[in-house]
Amino acid sequence: xxxxxxxxxxxxxxxxxxxxxxxxxxxxxxxxxxxxxxxxxxxxxxxxxxxxxxxxxxxxxxxxxxxxxxxxxxxxxxxxxxxxxxxxxxxxxxxxxxxxxxxxxxxxxxxxxxxxxxxxxxxxxxxxxxxxxxxxxxxxxxxxxxxxxxxxxxxxxxxxxxxxxxxxxxxxxxxxxxxxxxxxxxxxxxxxxxxxxxxxxxxxxxxxxxxxxxxxxxxxxxxxxxxxxxxxxxxxxxxxxxxxxxxxxxxxxxxxxxxxxxxxxxxxxxxxxxxxxxxxxxxxxxxxxxxxxxxxxxxxxxxxxxxxxxxxxxxxxxxxxxxxxxxxxxxxxxxxxxxxxxxxxxxxxxxxxxxxxxxxxxxxxxxxxxxxxxxxxxxxxxxxxxxxxxxxxxxxxxxxxxxxxxxxxxxxxxxxxxxxxxxxxxxxxxxxxxxxxxxxxxxxxxxxxxxxxxxx
Amino acid sequence: xxxxxxxxxxxxxxxxxxxxxxxxxxxxxxxxxxxxxxxxxxxxxxxxxxxxxxxxxxxxxxxxxxxxxxxxxxxxxxxxxxxxxxxxxxxxxxxxxxxxxxxxxxxxxxxxxxxxxxxxxxxxxxxxxxxxxxxxxxxxxxxxxxxxxxxxxxxxxxxxxxxxxxxxxxxxxxxxxxx
Numbered sequence: 001x002x003x004x005x006x007x008x009x010x011x012x013x014x015x016x017x018x019x020x021x022x023x024x025x026x027x028x029x030x031x032x033x034x035x036x037x038x039x040x041x042x043x044x045x046x047x048x049x050x051x052x053x054x055x056x057x058x059x060x061x062x063x064x065x066x067x068x069x070x071x072x073x074x075x076x077x078x079x080x081x082x083x084x085x086x087x088x089x090x091x092x093x094x095x096x097x098x099x100x101x102x103x104x105x106x107x108x109x110x111x112x113x114x115x116x117x118x119x120x121x122x123x124x125x126x127x128x129x130x131x132x133x134x135x136x137x138x139x140x141x142x143x144x145x146x147x148x149x150x151x152x153x154x155x156x157x158x159x160x161x162x163x164x165x166x167x168x169x170x171x172x173x174x175x176x177x178x179x180x181x182x183x184x185x186x187x188x189x190x191x192x193x194x195x196x197x198x199x200x201x202x203x204x205x206x207x208x209x210x211x212x213x214x215x216x217x218x219x220x221x222x223x224x225x226x227x228x229x230x231x232x233x234x235x236x237x238x239x240x241x242x243x244x245x246x247x248x249x250x251x252x253x254x255x256x257x258x259x260x261x262x263x264x265x266x267x268x269x270x271x272x273x274x275x276x277x278x279x280x281x282x283x284x285x286x287x288x289x290x291x292x293x294x295x296x297x298x299x300x301x302x303x304x305x306x307x308x309x310x311x312x313x314x315x316x317x318x319x320x321x322x323x324x325x326x327x328x329x330x331x332x333x334x335x336x337x338x339x340x341x342x343x344x345x346x347x348x349x350x351x352x353x354x355x356x357x358x359x360x361x362x363x364x365x366x367x368x369x370x371x372x373x374x375x376x377x378x379x380x381x382x383x384x385x386x387x388x389x390x391x392x393x394x395x396x397x398x399x400x401x402x403x404x405x406x407x408x409x410x411x412x413x414x415x416x417x418x419x420x421x422x423x424x425x426x427x428x429x430x431x432x433x434x435x436x437x438x439x440x441x442x443x444x445x446x447x448x449x450x451x452x453x454x455x456x
Numbered sequence: 457x458x459x460x461x462x463x464x465x466x467x468x469x470x471x472x473x474x475x476x477x478x479x480x481x482x483x484x485x486x487x488x489x490x491x492x493x494x495x496x497x498x499x500x501x502x503x504x505x506x507x508x509x510x511x512x513x514x515x516x517x518x519x520x521x522x523x524x525x526x527x528x529x530x531x532x533x534x535x536x537x538x539x540x541x542x543x544x545x546x547x548x549x550x551x552x553x554x555x556x557x558x559x560x561x562x563x564x565x566x567x568x569x570x571x572x573x574x575x576x577x578x579x580x581x582x583x584x585x586x587x588x589x590x591x592x593x594x595x596x597x598x599x600x601x602x603x604x605x606x607x608x609x610x611x612x613x614x615x616x617x618x619x620x621x622x623x624x625x626x627x628x629x630x631x632x633x634x635x
Contacts, residue, residue, distance in 0.1 A: 022496060022600035148535060156535035160544050165557040172565040179572050187598070191496070194595040210582035213589070214597050216480075216493040218579045220503035224513040225575035229568055232517075236564045243557055446497040454473045454499055 015110040016448050017292035025293075025445045029438050030195050032288050038435060041287070049428035056421020059414050060135055068138055072411040077397045081415040082136035084389045085422065087244055088272065089129035090170065091265070091385065093177070094237055095273020096122025100180060101233035104226075110301060112444035113293045117284065117433070118277050119181040124429040125276070126174045128422040133166075135418075162246040169243040176236055180229050186212050187222075187443040241269040248392065254331040255339075255396030258323060264316030271309040271355075272385035274302050275378035280430065282371045282378075284439065293440055296369050303368040306381065310359045313388075317356070331401060343408065344395050351391055354384025464587040464635035465607040466618050467594070468627035473499045476602035479625040480505035483604060486621060490610035494588070494603040516574030517567050524566025528559040587635045605633065 016025075063070060073080035096118040103111040134143045146167045148157050157164050189209035193202055212218070245265035248256040278299065285294040324336035339348045358380050367373040399406045433439065446452055470476045473495060480493050484507050491506050493499075503509075536542070537549035547554070576582070588594055588605065597603050604627075606618050615632075622630050 026496075026599045148531065154540070156540045158542065158544060159532045159536050159558060160547060160551055160554040162557075165561075168558045168561040172561040175565060176568045179568055183572050183575075187497075191598040194598045206584055207582075210576065211584040211586060212581065212598075213586055213594075214494045214496060215579075216495065216499070216502040216506050217508045218581070219495070219498040220508060221511050221513050221575045221578055223498050224511055225517075225571045228514065228517050228571050232521075232564050232568050232571070236561075236568075239557070239560060239564075246557075443497045452473060452497060452499075454477050454501065 014295060015113065015297055016445065017295065020292065020449060021451065022446050022449065025449065026191060026195070026442055028290075029293075029440050029442050029445070030192055032434070033192060033436060033438055034196050034201070042431065042435070046428060046431040049424045049431055052421050052424020053428050055417050056425060059417035059421060060131075063135060063414065063418075064140065068136070070412060070414045072409055072415055074407065076400065076405050076407045077394055077409040079393050079397065080409055081411050081419055082132040083247075084386070084393050085419050086129050086132035086136075087265075087389045087393075088386050089125045089132075089422065089426075090173075090244060091241060091269030092273045092276045092382075093122040093125035093129065093173075094241060094266070094269035095277050096120070096125075097173075097177060097180075097233050097237040098270055098273065099277070100184070101230040101237065104230045105234060109448055110298060112448055113295075113440050114277065114281060114298055114302075115444070116181075116184065116441040117280065117430075117439045119177065119184065120430070120433045120437075120439075121273075121276060121280060122177045123174075123181055124426050124433075125273075126170070126177060127429070128426050130170065130174065131422060133170075162243065162250045165243045166247055169240045173236060173240045176229070176233055180233060183229070184226070184441060185437060186210055187214065188438045188441060190214070191442055192438065238266055241265045248396075253396050253400055254329070255320075255335040255392065258320060260316050260319045260323070264313060264319075267309045267312035267316065268385060268388060271306055271313055272382055274306045274309070275381040275385070278302050278306075278374050278378040279382070282375045284434065286371070288434075288439070290440065293445065299371060299374055300365075300368045303362050303374055303377075306359060306378075307362040310355065310362075310381070314356045317352070334399070335396060338399055339391065339395055342395065342399065344391065344398075347387055348391055348395070351384055351387040354380045355388060358384075462635060463608050463615065464590075464633040465605045465613075466615070466622055467588070467591055467603055467605040467631055467633050468622040468625060469593055469596075469629045469631075470602040470604065470627055473502075473602060475626070476604060477502055477505050479604050479622075479627070482625060483606065483621070487612050488606050488610050488618075490607040490613075492605050492607070494594070494597045494605070496598055496600060496602075499602075512578055513571065513575055516578075517571045520570025520574070521563045521567030525559050525563035527566075528562025529555055531562075532558055587633050590634050591631050593629065593631070601628075608635075 020028075071080060071082070073082070096115075099111050099118040100115040100122075103115075134140055137143050137146075146157065146164070157167075159165075186209055189205050190212035193205040193209050196202055196205065242262040242265065245261035249258060249261040251257060281294055281298070281302075285291050321336055324332045327333075339345065359377060361367050361373075362377065367377070394409045398409055468479065470479060476493055476495060477499060480491070480502060483491055484505060489507060493502050493506050495502060503511075532555040533550060536551070536555075541549045543549075588603075593601070594603065604622070604625075606613060606622065608615075610618075612618075619630055619632075
């Protein structure tokens, strides 16, 4: 096979390997849930993730006992790991919505094999993200004060604050993501109900599937609903990270107060989210033998999205630096200098390396189609995006207008335990999801098969 | 209570989406109006083939979205300008640009919830039991088989004639659906 032909073949790698029928697609995906026994590897992985989750609960329990003094946050750095991790997690969630909603509207049918677990990823990432603002408020048992409810104090929340906008944006996002994910599962739950031999599974999947029977009228309304939900989720997902960036951009702190923040936050969110999708998809397709459904085409397309959004992020850094100089504002100029030469300079350079320089290797087709290389690059990008939020939060706060109030930020072991614990919780939920629900949308995969085409 | 017909309808099973859609067209053209078709994935044009053209979901979503947006804005207006006016940095009590974000989010939230609940309500779901599940082969409707049913409540229905008509459509099998 000559080189040119070979690369063309990879370029046109099918979304689903030939030879599959409605039956084989159904059997292969539902077997992971219904008949395949849980392997030792699954138990080990789940066990480790579960222990990390317990560690997180321990750290949070201790936090409730002692207060946020156990963390590294102090004046001037009042927003430490909690906000860094919140922004990082919520950004990761965005790729799931992009894949399920935006690519649906753009008729990118290759999304059908990865949207289900990408949506699950969104849901679990938002769950991890949601923990942080709630425990960060200082007196977390009063976190419900964020909700406008009639109260005996006769006060209402302050709607001119971007933090209030964030409450509405994130809770709407969590609700819509959960609905989108669950309603997408309903026809597949009906498939599991009909495939399983066990009575208790028939009852549980039967109840969860709402008695779905695949009527043409039902499908018609279902598809309309799904399309409308995608249309609603699309502006929603763009708004969520925009509002998250408002938390910073509305403030006057140098390094935060810029108009580039909303688009650059959204691009960064999708960037890190696709990295997480690849870090999950690559092992899952290998372990569960799903290479026929999650093909090199999916990996390559995801890599291209990362390359594009990574360049937008790089542009954002460039504009930030340019405006630091061009605005003529001495504090903005100092923030730029401080990033490059201050006490956190090494982290800033590492951030540039991880987010801008290393991902440029994705221009090489060979690396875009190598699962192992993509896995490593995705890990690098996720690290870089975490560092980006660290730099935004910490470096801007630690030296602002008055040098009498400069300081340094030192995360404590409780910060680390909480952060690593959420990684464990995320993986634990993912492990459970893979075993009890179909990780690939079965009914949407059926529509990709040639035999699904009809002419009237 | 009127005595229910012991037969809910007659069901034909097909191998492919194309066969189902052709059969659905013929059945509808033959004058059967109370019919339904079942497939393991959404088949384009199938709903039209059985004579289902109007679907109420978009209207429900529109109404939900309008209610969400209006209530979101009015909530903020009433709380910030009427019930608890508070001077924040000299901004007007009714500082509408600041209210847009939450208005938008509430629009999406209500529209999205209406889409899901509206679809379920119009489809009559959840409905864990349905007569079509009495046909043992119907469990393949969620895998790789396609079904067409003529309900016994249809005006043109008669047990022998309808069965004969469905058999003429070259199905894989034809069975009665007990109610």
